[in-house]
Amino acid sequence: MTRIKLSMLLAMALPMSALAAPPSADTVLIGGKVLTADDSFTIAESLAIKDGRIVAVGSNSNVSAYIGAETHIIELDGKTVIPGLIDNHFHFVRSAWNFQNEARLDGVDTRAEALAILKAKAAEAEPGDWITVIGGWSPRQFQDDSSSFTLAELDSVSKTNPVYLLQSYSSGYANSAAFAETGTENTGSAELSGRNGLTPFTNAVSWSNKAASREAILNYMAELNRLGLTAVYDSGRESDGDLTPIGELAAEGPMPLRVFHTLRYNAADAPAAVNLIEGMSPNTKNDYYGLIGLGEHIYSPVQDSPNVTAMWPDATWAPFSDISWAAAKNGWSVHEHVMSNATAVQFLDLIEDIAEEVPQVKELRWTIAHANGMTDAEIARAKDLGVAIGVHAQARMSFRTVDKPPIGSISRSGVLWGLGSDGAIVSSYNPFHTLGWAVTGKNIAQGIGWGDTETVSREEALLAHTNYNAKLIFMEDDLGTLEVGKLADLVVLNEDYLTVPEDDIAHLLPVLTMTAGEVVFEK
Template sequence: MMVLKIRWKTVSLLLLLMSLQSHLLAKNISADINVGDADRVLRSGKIITLDNQSTEHQALAVRDGKILLTGTDEEVNKLIGPETQVIELDGRTVIPGLIDGHIHGIRAGLTFNDEVGWYDITSIEEGLEKLREKARNTAPGEWIIVAGGWVKEQVAEGRAPTLAELDEISSQHPIYIQHLYDLVVLNSAGLQAFGINDQTANPAMGKYHRDSENKLTGRITGSLPFIFSTYRKLPRLSFDQQVEGTKAFGVELSRLGLTGFIDAGGGGLFPQSFHPLYKLWRDGQLKQRIRFFVSPQRPGKELEDIMQWADFQAMGHGDDMLRFSGFGEIVVWGMHDGADIGVHFGPSEKAKNDLLAVAKYLAERQYSMQIHAHHDHSASQILDIIEQVHLDSPITDLRWSICHGEDFTEKTLLRMKALNMAWGVQNRLYFMGDDYLAIMGKKIARSAPPLNTGLKNGLVIAAGTDAHRVSPYNPFVSLEWLVNGKSLSGTVIRGVKESVSREQALRMYTQGSAWLTFEENKLGSLEIGKFADLVVLSDDYMTVDEDNISEIVSLMTMVNGEVVYAAAPFGL
């Protein structure tokens, strides 16, 4: 008889493996997970999973870019091996990576390094000082540009800068300041560079403002397409500059916890606009998962433009980092109701027929579509057309969406739900809420937008910012607004009845956006088998004062289980 001597250390290891397998089986996880299988472990924290039970855990493990296990420190520690990177959270909160459901991020990246950001100024003087700093570090003759991302409500003066103020900054640099899509202000050098003088006639869709002596004031106003065309007069940056700007913008979004975004297309994006993004994609340097929609750029020839794109761009073409997701948010320019508050929208019969043709084409070929509508009466007219298309070519499986919609009625939301459409909501009223209240009145403003009504009726809501020209890109500003309904001034615009909980807002910014692109089983929550896209926060989103949610930033951002951004104490 042979006596086998088994060392106690070996027995302990076997017992550990048996215990781990029992735990995994209890969680319906494959029992072939072994000690040391985790590439990374985050422990001793507060893991907000956003699973169906709203579970919170202490720790999670990552393997091959996906969530391997969530649980207690004791449970997850069993997966640590000699090659596992262990990240001590020290009680910090972890959330699923944020996904901006509607942002113009591709366009923003192209010029990010070249533009001056006014998103955080509180006075015109602060903005002017940023321009002075830029002028000191910019060669004479080169443009100084603020391409939006700020609103007059955020500055103490409540206005845009004047020609005189911009001329004081520099006579050697043309200066361009854009406010939303309703105003551009140029200095004298900028007017000269654009070939505009006191004798220049007003353009068809715009106006060069003059004073009482018929002298130019530097102010230019006009329609949205006109403002687009004015911006396009600015010199185009080199390809390398656009690549570096796109890369820097990705880092900035990582700092704010964005692990993905859905680009809403819009004006000014042409095939060549995507080339810098494609280079970063090919080189494996993207910081976010990017899903993009494409808008036709030629008013009156929208169907022709869309057909050309569709000839070589199949729905869903791309990979898990970059993917084409459909057409919008502009699909027919004549059906775009702009951004003005309280203006009645009356599209022509031609525009309606054009939308009917475009929507029919996309539905027949199974493309996703998102479409812009700020006002309920605009959405109602759009839905009339979509419902007509749906009779012959059902869209319920295509995940079409309407974006914006501050004053949508329950009737409109129910029509959207019947078509299985989603609703894209952005925080424009954080910046323009006071104007909205004054123009639309208290009754409508208190329900703008009617978030709880949408959720009650089962709509998927995807949250975002609509950055970067009409608003800043900070997702935590948007999350704060979703929760407290306040404008930038601190005025309560949306009432409690239509505001949402912190968890509901977070689900809109994660799962809602993932649903738009058919990825709710891959993204949007920290559950086993999903991509390990996550954010370690500077403060606890669930408990910080709701008026301070906007101050939260990321201390560490992971995409696909890899660290793409880290600040102290985890990195730089």
């Protein structure tokens, strides 16, 4: 008798219950509404986790079979579960540094509450400490009074500690102590304008080229876990800060937040960049940390904005082109900051030229980031070239329709796309603010300033922040959906994402966040 026949005979002799019994799970979440965010948007009741991965998704009765003597059972009581949210365009390193000392006004609806937050921060400050808000807000979000902050208001926050509120790279506010600390003339107005006007204040608290401590990194990871984020793609530049402490933390073991990043180099030196790209390998990450590709400014002199109306001159575009060719030939994904229609056309022209000689560029998931100026024609070209589109909530902060990417048209086209924040200076880093904006089309002032029909369904928005984003970071085999075999990154919500009023999506809150089956946040 062969071994195969013997094993079959032994199997036939076993009780059917022994054959059918699944392995006991480490954790079972049962009795809820599990939005798997798979391609069919399947909704289940329960799921089971073992060794950090999902081993079962389905009905309460089916998943109950995975409950053993040592299984930790989480009774969902009807609560909604979604995959861990992925941000495809984040500035994690510099934000971790800033978060150590700043207050945040993301989502604060009233001026009174904003001032109360600032005063509470001042009450904790030591003499000489700066009280800062480094982006993610605008006075126009205040429903009670959206006028600019006055010097008297900010002096009421603190008369002795400098106060600096960075609204954007070209606008902000300061109190009298901050003017004195920087040696800047105090004209009686708190308002600061222009990059040069902000420079003395930004330099005083600058994140540039800093290395955040282990404690600061873990604190910021905890903050993002609190909001349901389990993975981010840091698309920053060399000056954003040192990645080394994150790499050291990742080397010690699993982190509560997955942090992937672009290649850091001097983006003003094209020949050196080409040499580096040719000498390194892309996509060298593991499940928690590592390098993916290039971006968001592969050549820094190409600084696009929605106001650009002409194509870049050859002297500027040629080095950009050289880096692009090197990236394609060496298998690098590119995640490029493109805001204007003119630059979108020029970039797609370049990719078409590259594809004739290097057809595999269509498989590298090159991404147009921001995409404010995309038209249907450019969206169709991008799809044909295998170019993805990253849509980011920095546009939510604006009041100009020229700043608004055509989210609905992008979604309907069938092109691969995803949602991100561009946090945490030019936008809020709260992913539910991004989801609410994509569904309602309302900007930070609840829609004032534009009338917009370029919205998507709440199902499509969630897919874009999970399923589709996993593809943009080359992690679709492990992240993005709640399916058997995937890593158990998930979020339990306080209310049902699918049924709350659309305007309330931005106010949803996680009550529990898991990364690889481990609880990293619990309310």
